[in-house]
């Protein structure tokens with residue numbers, strides 16, 4: 001049985017990614033930052049597929065938490081074959097009003113968290129001579145977005161990171177790709193004003209917002225054997241936005 005670790009999987013896109021990987025037969029470790037109840041719900045959803053699933057509380061921006069998390073996954077399920085760096089936050093605001101704290105927080109969780117978890121996963125993947133790393137970036141990291149300079153910088157950073165790590169570890173049988181969602185209906189976007197949502201909708205040729213399933217399906221494909229010749233890529237899942 002292969003093992004997948006999905007960060008930020010207590011809800012939203014991460015939860016559905018975890019469920020899809022369980023449906024594909026992976027034992028799934030889910031990392032959550034605060035809401036234990038929601039994390040336990042995710043592992044119950046995964047267990048319905050007859051796989052093992054555990055939840056681990058960890059802040060992906062904290063090196064000690066990440067080291068402890070990987071040690072726990074190894075003890076309980078085995079070494080990680082598929083890592084999905086999904087944990088992410090926004091702290092939006094125009095640049096002139098963006099505090100240094102809000103800039104650092106977003107970079108720390110989104111970008112440094114991806115670095116810490118990838119570094120921790122790669123060592124065992126090199127030994128196994130196989131592995132899949134899938135980083136959730138954003139269309140905002142490709143195009144930029146007013147009011148999201150910190151978030152866009154973190155997501156653009158993930159793209160550069162993905163392409164570099166793909167070049168470093170391709171010869172070890174490890175693929176590293178990014179998925180760039182557009183506007184996906186989750187708690188992250190629910191709070192936006194209706195006028196903002198309507199404006200986004202006008203920019204989507206397929207005429208609907210994305211669902212967590214749209215992203216999870218792409219992640220499951222990248223994790224599968226069918227994607228074994230794809231690395232260093234950014235797959236945009238945006239409805240054409």
Ligand SMILES: NC(=O)c1ccc[n+]([C@@H]2O[C@H](COP(=O)([O-])OP(=O)(O)OC[C@H]3O[C@@H](n4cnc5c(N)ncnc54)[C@H](O)[C@@H]3O)[C@@H](O)[C@H]2O)c1
Nearest residue numbers: 008010012013033059060086087088138181183184186188
């Ligand atoms: N919703 C969208 O439209 C959209 C678009 C593009 C990209 N994304 C990206 O997709 C990913 C998932 O977003 P979502 O919409 O499901 O949001 P969400 O807020 O529902 O989920 C984010 C998850 O990350 C977790 N998290 C936050 N900080 C953490 C930390 N320090 N350590 C561990 N976990 C932490 C949260 O607890 C939560 O479970 C994020 O990386 C986000 O940037 C979302």
